[in-house]
Structure formats: structure tokens, C-alpha cells
Amino acid sequence: MVSKTPVFAVEGHDVTAFIDRVHAGWGLEPIDVERNTYRLFTSDGTELRLSVERGQTVVTDDVLGIAPEFLADRLRYYLRAVPPTRRTLDDQALDKATLAELVDEFCSVEPPE
16 A cells, blocks of 8 residues: 555556655656646546646646546556456456555556656
């Protein structure tokens, strides 16, 4: 279990977890943020705006929307590609898992950066 509140950068079907918003700012390239490559979500599905200030990526407090179903869909898609031996939820359990359960599973498979 992650001690801080993770955030998730979504690029298509790729998902990267970061320990917190600060680490996401450090880990996401400003050029990609300027190109709107990523969507950034809190663990409850709140989408936050990314910006570039003085050449650095910044996670703002601006809420773009609430999309827990979108984040859950992307986490399920990603987790299905992980070998079953590396995860605790089988495909049937993934289908029924809540967003909170998917977040926990993702963070146990791919520890946040």
C-alpha cells in the first residue's frame, strides 16, 4: 500500500503512477505536457490540469473533471496486460473491482515513482 496519495498519468492506455503530485511534476516532461500528451488523475478519478511554469511541469489545483470510470477502465486495461503471476486479481476480479481496489492492485504491481 502506498503511504502517500498516488496520482496517475494516463497516455492512451499507458498508465504511470507517481507517489504524489510533486513527483508527477518531476517525472512528466514539460514538452509532453505542452503537447497535452498526458491526463493526470488522483486516485478517486479527479482529473487535474497540468501546466508548464518556468520550464517545469506543475500539477495545478484546477479540476478538469471527475472521471472515475475512465481511470478504472485504463487501470483494468493496463492490469490485464500484466502476467497473472504478478497480480493478485484475476481477470474476473478485475471486472468487478472498485476504483480503490484497482488503484491498490496497480500500485502493488507497479510501485509509484
